[in-house]
Amino acid sequence: MLARLALAALLASATITAVAPNPASDGDAGEFVAVSFDEPTNTTGWTVADDDTAAALPNRTLSGTVALSTQPAAARERTDLPVVGLRGSLSLANGGETVELRARNRTVDALSYASAPTAERWDGSEWTPLGASSFAPFAASNVSVSAFALPDAAGPPIDVLESAEDRLYLAGYTFTSARATRALAAAADRGVDVRVLVEGGVAGGAPSPEGARLDVLAAAGVDVRVLDGERARYSFHHAKYAVADDRAVVLSENWKPSGTGGHGNRGWGVTVADAGVADHLAGVFRADTDWADAKPWKTVRENFTVVDGDPATESYPTRFPALDERADGVRVLVAPDNARSGVRELVASADESLVVEQASLDRHSPFTNWTVDAARRGVKVRVLLSGKWYARESNRNTTERLNRIAAEEGLDLDAKLAAPRSRYEKVHVKGAVVDGERALVGSLNWNEHAATENREVVVVVADAAVADYFGRAFRADWRGGAWRLPVALVAVVAVAAAAAAGCVGRVEFGGDSDVGRDGFWQENGER
Numbered sequence: 001m002l003a004r005l006a007l008a009a010l011l012a013s014a015t016i017t018a019v020a021p022n023p024a025s026d027g028d029a030g031e032f033v034a035v036s037f038d039e040p041t042n043t044t045g046w047t048v049a050d051d052d053t054a055a056a057l058p059n060r061t062l063s064g065t066v067a068l069s070t071q072p073a074a075a076r077e078r079t080d081l082p083v084v085g086l087r088g089s090l091s092l093a094n095g096g097e098t099v100e101l102r103a104r105n106r107t108v109d110a111l112s113y114a115s116a117p118t119a120e121r122w123d124g125s126e127w128t129p130l131g132a133s134s135f136a137p138f139a140a141s142n143v144s145v146s147a148f149a150l151p152d153a154a155g156p157p158i159d160v161l162e163s164a165e166d167r168l169y170l171a172g173y174t175f176t177s178a179r180a181t182r183a184l185a186a187a188a189d190r191g192v193d194v195r196v197l198v199e200g201g202v203a204g205g206a207p208s209p210e211g212a213r214l215d216v217l218a219a220a221g222v223d224v225r226v227l228d229g230e231r232a233r234y235s236f237h238h239a240k241y242a243v244a245d246d247r248a249v250v251l252s253e254n255w256k257p258s259g260t261g262g263h264g265n266r267g268w269g270v271t272v273a274d275a276g277v278a279d280h281l282a283g284v285f286r287a288d289t290d291w292a293d294a295k296p297w298k299t300v301r302e303n304f305t306v307v308d309g310d311p312a313t314e315s316y317p318t319r320f321p322a323l324d325e326r327a328d329g330v331r332v333l334v335a336p337d338n339a340r341s342g343v344r345e346l347v348a349s350a351d352e353s354l355v356v357e358q359a360s361l362d363r364h365s366p367f368t369n370w371t372v373d374a375a376r377r378g379v380k381v382r383v384l385l386s387g388k389w390y391a392r393e394s395n396r397n398t399t400e401r402l403n404r405i406a407a408e409e410g411l412d413l414d415a416k417l418a419a420p421r422s423r424y425e426k427v428h429v430k431g432a433v434v435d436g437e438r439a440l441v442g443s444l445n446w447n448e449h450a451a452t453e454n455r456e457v458v459v460v461v462a463d464a465a466v467a468d469y470f471g472r473a474f475r476a477d478w479r480g481g482a483w484r485l486p487v488a489l490v491a492v493v494a495v496a497a498a499a500a501a502g503c504v505g506r507v508e509f510g511g512d513s514d515v516g517r518d519g520f521w522q523e524n525g526e527r
Helices: 002-011 157-162 178-189 209-219 275-287 297-303 339-348 366-376 389-409 449-452 463-478 487-501
Strands: 014-020 032-043 047-049 054-056 061-069 083-084 099-104 108-114 120-122 127-129 138-150 168-173 191-200 223-227 241-244 247-250 265-273 294-296 325-335 353-358 380-385 414-417 430-434 439-441 455-461
Touching: 014 099, 014 108, 014 449, 032 099, 032 178, 047 353, 061 157, 099 414, 127 339, 127 353, 138 157, 138 275, 138 463, 157 178, 157 241, 157 247, 157 265, 157 463, 168 178, 168 275, 178 191, 178 209, 191 247, 191 275, 209 223, 241 275, 241 366, 247 275, 247 439, 247 455, 265 455, 265 463, 275 455, 294 297, 325 339, 325 449, 325 463, 339 366, 339 430, 339 439, 353 366, 353 463, 366 380, 366 389, 366 414, 380 389, 389 414, 439 463
Parallel strands: 061 083, 168 191, 191 223, 353 380, 380 414
Antiparallel strands: 014 032, 014 120, 032 061, 047 054, 047 099, 099 108, 120 127, 138 265, 138 325, 168 241, 223 294, 241 247, 247 265, 325 455, 353 430, 430 439, 439 455
């Protein structure tokens, strides 16, 4: 019997796929070694050893990929892999060492690592956060979509929330919208499974109404979670989307008056009516809430940091009502899993035109360089960035670099800062349109940190009408034209003003091809 086991050990094959030496726990409880067995293997006589200690695998048959740990209960809180307990002592050094998997006296595999970051795992090539997802892009065809631009059309995001009958998952960076709060609480009251996930470490602190809004939701029975802490998988949970039954809305805007409330930002969004897309984003949501860094609101409420700010209350004209369309296809990308490569592929696919509208764009980022590469291929490229005070200097540096390259190389490339002129307060878009056929919409700022460290969600809509919709919005923003009153109303106002002054003179009007059919201010208050 022993001879047969020894022979089997000599023939067996397995691979150490990852180590997690520093799991952010007292005494590193829950550290583990992930091992993949090529075939069912009797591990009698097998051990895992580091430079100083060794622990025995169980006398049983193991198969597939498992996590080996001397503290299996703690390890199960740090990995989704099946956890197998080890006998003996194993203490992986946070400063780095070599881990060996041994079958009796034979080394089956080994993995070396350097100093271990907190709450991350090493797979032989890179460190990734414990619990990090690995979603592939998701594609759906022949999909009903509704494209909308903010602040013009503030209805669609709330419409999605109000439509839920079975499930309603909302993901955001910040959450201060009274309208969204009422919609979520009402859904919970009628028996909908309502869940909310927001960022807990908002740069500078969360806006002051957020604590009160989340209190209301928690009191209504909503499962509210805040993503934060030393085991956080992302620098920021920056995604902005919601799933309601078989519909999903993805947008560039936060759930706040200046964003989804329509009181300030130029933003883009799209509602997708497709069960596959909704299920995929629901899966992303569950992956982000079912981990130790997604903490229940009641446990973080006392230490939740908020700051005062001026609430957005302005109203703006509706020049771009929402567009309903049957799209050829929709592709869902998420960061840090696949959005960076997805954006790179999209920009590289441009043959004729590329328009990019962003809140900010780093001067020398790969995203910026990809736009230059497109222009060098002969693509007509236009880049519009926010001119808001806090982004103005950095964005001006980017536009100056792009325009200098265009002049030096004779490229059809032009970049500038946006001038809202009363049509919106600032650019908060994170979007692009390629060849007038595909539009990218979502939360991803085009920089390396957002693409590799944040949770972000974007969609690419393959549809000429949707691409034209966002392309027209871009052209209006590019021109920076001010809004105008309907001609008849202008005449009434002008004549009345002249009469009040005691004189009636000549009145002239200017045309603007992008004035919306609604004609005047749209009220999008937080009613």
